Amino acid sequence: MSEYRVIGKPLRKVDATDKVLGKTLFADDLIKPRMLFCKLLRSHIPHGTVGKVDIGPALAMPGVIAGLIGEDLPTTFGILPISQDEHALALDKVRFVGDPIAAIVAEDEETAEAAIHLIQAELEPLDSISSIDQAIRTPEPRIHDYGAYGNIHKLVNLEFGDVEEGFAEADHVREDMVFFEGNTHLPIEQHASLADWSPDGKLTLWSSTQTPHYVHKALARVLGMPAARIRVIACPNGGGFGGKSDPFNHEIVVAELARRTGRPVKITLTREEVFYCHRGRHPILMRVKSGVKKDGSITGMHFQSLLDGGGYGSYGVASTFYSGALQTVTYNIKRYKFDGARMFTNKPPCGPKRGHGTPQPRHALEVHLDKIAEDLHLDPAEMRLNNLVPPDSVTANYLKVGTMGLGKCIEKVIEGSGWKEKHRKMPHGRGIGIACSSYLSGAGLPIYWNSMPHSGVMLKLDRGGGVAVFCGSIDIGQGSDSVLAYVVAEVLGIDPFDIRVVTADTDLTPVDLGSYSSRVTLMSGNAALQAAEKARELLAQAAAEKLEVPSGEIVFADGRVFWASDPEKGMSFAKAVVAAESKFGTIGTVGSYTPPRSPGQYKGAGVGPSPAYSYSAAIAEVDVDPETGIVSARKIWIGHDIGQSINPMLVIGQVEGGVYMGLGEALMEEMAYRDRVNIVHKTPSMLDYKSPTTHEMCEVETYLVEDPDPNGPFGAKEVGQGPLLPTIPAIANAVYDAVGVRIDEVPITPEKVLRAIRAKEKGKDPRIGPTKFPEPEWSEPLVVPPPWEGGDGKPVEKKEVAG
């Protein structure tokens, strides 16, 4: 029996009715009187210096109002304080095909589009770089003049215990190499922004952004305006998946154009432009070497990631750390070493996509473990079960694990899928594979260093009984607005559909850092919980006084406030607000949330910690056609440790959506570029960029494992990103079970499968995947002894060796 009246119930989302009526206003749906339209001229070369950009001919065109070039907005910006490397419009260089160079604003979109073609931009091509390997080999010309060295943007070298010792202690040592191709978010809504300037010198920007707070900061910086005069309103996002988490060129450009013209300015990107905005999954070449005992326990692991970052920093430094951070939170790893390097290349910038930097290493790790299990003649599911990280422990890299339901997830999917009867026992062409994963419920540290809360909520109670929740969080489809309403409704005993939710408006709502890193339910949920509890306390005191009962015995439920021992002795919620307002004055409360401190004290320890880790285990069953190489997923069983579902229907929706996206990444989605010189996107359209339709999507059986986490609101952990992660390696492992070939390269396309099957038939190595690992010049690793070797989370001081 649940102890809740709202939490844990499969309720409609508070905004669902608007959505099915087509009433939800997305950014491109906004229309303002005298609105102008903006278009951007984008680079057609991947790398070059920018000479004179003449927008004169475009300005002369009837209907064109104004234009901008790089010099008009010379201040750099970027999402991370350490990579402020973007210009709103290219100032000195263009760094990828699609890099914006100039902007035109006109009375209508067609005119702006036509005028773009009249701009004369002198671009002097530079040698371009299109791959990880080439970036390492080609230090000059440098794409950016900052970074580790040459075209290496960032190097990370961390060592937690002596892995060589681990390998020596092992019964078996195995090394694998895996390449994960980049792919993109493909939200169905194209990015759109609308800016308006008011005569008193204030700016408003409506935008399809997942991070209004960071856009706010970027606008203040680039426009040189006090943040107090800028208002950013994030419109509901028509899908984000990480692709709307950076401050974007077009957002800044329309803001500046609104400032210059005094008129509202809108931009909506074309689908092709969305592909070039990207910020999606980094292509990563990975090498993983592990030492294991006969039972599969890991004595040491060395993980290396080479990331193809594209033309700008974006979230890349964080992505680099993430590609080495979460390996340790699922299975016990006694000693762990990580080397990561991110390259600049002349491609659209990579950034965070669902799982941010962790699906690629998770894929490599889970495929690697599948091979190890086979080497050791162990059942891969059992082997995982026997080596789990215990709850309430600290990993080798100082991540604090709290609740840990992975074991239950594995047991559920083993049972549900009939694993024991199927693994290595099905006819040729049909296979089954397992993989597990974990993800953050929000990052432990903010993007820019500060000690303020990560999420704030204000609650306003009206004497008519109305409750309004104000929070900076933005609903990108995951249901964060509903979560706020459910949490407040549960505490105050009211109907969530009676609550007014006001979100993502920097003028009206307290800061929430944004809809990324699966942080919103936990962080804004906790803030809402705190604000609601404070309000409840005020109402309880006032009601208790009226009812002449102890305030500790006041109950809130079904729109009533009453004495626990006798529901008749009570009043309506509205009356309780009146009583409280009479007693205390206007009733408004605030709540905020700051994650707990994490034990790691080394440089880089900021990436990976989370208040709570979700866990997932997936089993995939696939058919592989040996004649065509086509892989089709039959069914995926997935167990997800959610802590506590705030709304199980929405949780399952996130699980299914994550599995779907993982399926697409595993089998078809890729950001592929044409040739090595011009680096044009091969498939910048929804038709050519393959993503699963109803025909490719398979059945999904979801098992929710609920074990409330003390750090989550009502015990809730994340679900937005985690379930994507195990899907991809589970499919790869199933392909091997089906036809005995290893495709160590994502996506697992029919062409690769067929090539491997043919090789196998000819008695050749039935593996498709990378064979070379170019080594950058690694830096000296930071050595941090793991907790069980007496470490305290700090790096050991290097002793200078005397000459």
Next chain:
Amino acid sequence: MCPRNSLAALPWFHEALPRLDSPPTTAYPRPIMYKHRVIDEPGRRLLRMTVNDSAIEIAVRPHKTLLEVLREDLFLTGTKHGCELGECGTCAILVDGEPVLSCLVLAIACEGKEIRTIEGMADGPELHPLQTTFADLGAAQCGYCTPGFLLTAQALLDENPDPTRQEIKNALAGNLCRCTGYLKIYEAVELAAKRMRNGSDSEAKR
């Protein structure tokens, strides 16, 4: 707290202090005083059609797509777009009851046709059974693809009141959804079909 009147006695009080945060942009460019020039535009054509049961008459630019006319001239912004190239199904609407990608049709080709958009799917305050099940079963996450799915599904159910899962998949194969993985959408269509067959919703047939 310092009382105001005692502050006024202090020497700095009568001059403004410099701002500590980023300077205010007093120097922001003045709005550009543009000459209002009428854009040379091709002649408009008069178009008559029925949109959500209302007869309308509107002068449109002949090269405008139905999507553009619906959204920009008729302000029916419930119809969304994901590609404007006929690739995603997001802009699907019904023309004479058939699902059509509004980004691929010229508005003037719809002379005399009956158009139904998401704004005309509910019967007054009554949601269409599909709208109810989409909302209740979580078939709309971000909701951006939803209008296109709803109208395409409505066309399916109008034709085939008892579709199999496979028939639903076939009918919806041209609509992309990035959020749901389609599964909740199938469930919503199936439940709506069942309710419509049982006639438990009076407005089942429209």
